[in-house]
Amino acid sequence: MGNVLVWVVWFLAAGGCLASGIAVVSVTNPFFSALALIGNLASLAVLYLLLAAEFLAAAQVLVYAGAVMVMFLFVVAYLGGRADAPWAGGPPLVRTAAVVAAAALLVEVLVVLGLAWGDSLQEPANVSDSFGSPAEIGELFLTDHLLAFEITSIVLLVAAIGGVVLGTTPEKEADG
Amino acid sequence: MSGPDVGWYLIVAALLFGIGALGVMMRRSPLIVLLSLEIMLNAANLTLIAFARQQGDLAGQIFALSVMAVAAAEVAIGLGLIVAMARRRLVLDVDQASALRG
Numbered sequence: 131m132g133n134v135l136v137w138v139v140w141f142l143a144a145g146g147c148l149a150s151g152i153a154v155v156s157v158t159n160p161f162f163s164a165l166a167l168i169g170n171l172a173s174l175a176v177l178y179l180l181l182a183a184e185f186l187a188a189a190q191v192l193v194y195a196g197a198v199m200v201m202f203l204f205v206v207a208y209l210g211g212r213a214d215a216p217w218a219g220g221p222p223l224v225r226t227a228a229v230v231a232a233a234a235l236l237v238e239v240l241v242v243l244g245l246a247w248g249d250s251l252q253e254p255a256n257v258s259d260s261f262g263s264p265a266e267i268g269e270l271f272l273t274d275h276l277l278a279f280e281i282t283s284i285v286l287l288v289a290a291i292g293g294v295v296l297g298t299t300p301e302k303e304a305d306g
Numbered sequence: 307m308s309g310p311d312v313g314w315y316l317i318v319a320a321l322l323f324g325i326g327a328l329g330v331m332m333r334r335s336p337l338i339v340l341l342s343l344e345i346m347l348n349a350a351n352l353t354l355i356a357f358a359r360q361q362g363d364l365a366g367q368i369f370a371l372s373v374m375a376v377a378a379a380e381v382a383i384g385l386g387l388i389v390a391m392a393r394r395r396l397v398l399d400v401d402q403a404s405a406l407r408g
Contacts, residue, residue: 136309144318151322151345155329160337167341174348177318180309181359183367186351186374193374194344198381205385206337209392215335228331236324243316254312255362262358262367275368282375289379296386 140180146173160213164202171195183262315356323349334399336391340384347377 146169153166171194178187206213260266271279322345329342351370358366391398 133309140310140314144314147318148321148325151325154341154345155325155333155338160335160341163338163341167344170345171348174352177315177352178355181315181355183355183358183370186355186367186370189371189374193378194348198344198378201381201385202337202341205389208389209337209398212392212398213335213337215333215338215398225332228328231331232324232328235327236320239320239323240317243313243320247313254360257359257362261362262364266364267367267371270364270368271371275365278368278372282372285379286375289382293382293386296383296390 136180139176143173143176143180146170147177158214158216160206160215161203163215164199164206167202168195168199171199181262182257185262185264185267312356312360316353319349319352319356322346322352334401336384336388336398336400336403339400340381340388343384344377344381347373347380 150166150169150173154163154170157163157166171190175187175190175195178184178190326342326345326349329345330339333339333342351373354366354370354373358364358370388398391403396403
């Protein structure tokens with residue numbers, strides 16, 4: 131019975147994920163596009179929970195659906211009508227090539243999956259209940275992956291400084 | 307592991323990656339290109355977490371967390387660029403923003 135419930139949750143989350151993903155790339159108003167991405171991120175967090183990644187699911191909702199998307203919505207609001215993204219334009223050849231390239235990527239991944247399907251994909255490892263908990267992630271981050279942790283902080287610092295530099299008014303440069 | 311095998315998660319990730327790639331290549335608004343990039347990054351994250359669960363190895367989740375941090379940095383810079391483009395009265399169209407100038 132519990133197994134059926136997991137499948138139902140999985141179908142809802144995966145369906146919501148794909149539907150909101152299609153909405154993100156097809157809607158013309160960036161505001162709705164950003165809202166659809168929040169739905170996408172939330173349903174992905176459900177999939178993360180099913181994969182025993184509790185901490186990442188929480189981080190996904192807090193960092194992505196919270197902080198990043200709020201910043202995004204602020205920029206869309208700042209741009210106002212200029213942010214509208216109509217579908218029109220672009221030579222048909224380019225659009226056809228884009229569809230073909232995306233389909234090729236998809237087929238490539240699915241073929242690789244199909245080749246590996248029978249072998250190792252069917253036997254997931256047995257993991258303890260604490261797999262993916264904040265305690266285990268934190269311990270790994272501060273022992274085995276300390277360098278990656280520190281480099282991540284530098285990347286975020288550089289990005290923050292870059293955001294400030296890009297956001298300063300261009301008029302000042304012209305005066306000097 | 308009750309419920310779907312890891313392969314099903316990988317199929318969802320592949321479809322999401324295809325959708326995101328289509329968005330990056332088809333749309334011309336830099337805002338929507340950024341959002342589509344986020345979809346692609348999240349598809350990669352889903353793959354990493356699915357394999358972490360399947361191998362019973364938390365390194366995949368650590369990697370996914372790092373990808374999240376890089377994605378946040380990327381959005382900060384990308385939005386900064388878009389605001390800078392808007393302030394200089396450039397057209398918000400990735401096809402027309404083809405020249406780099408100081």
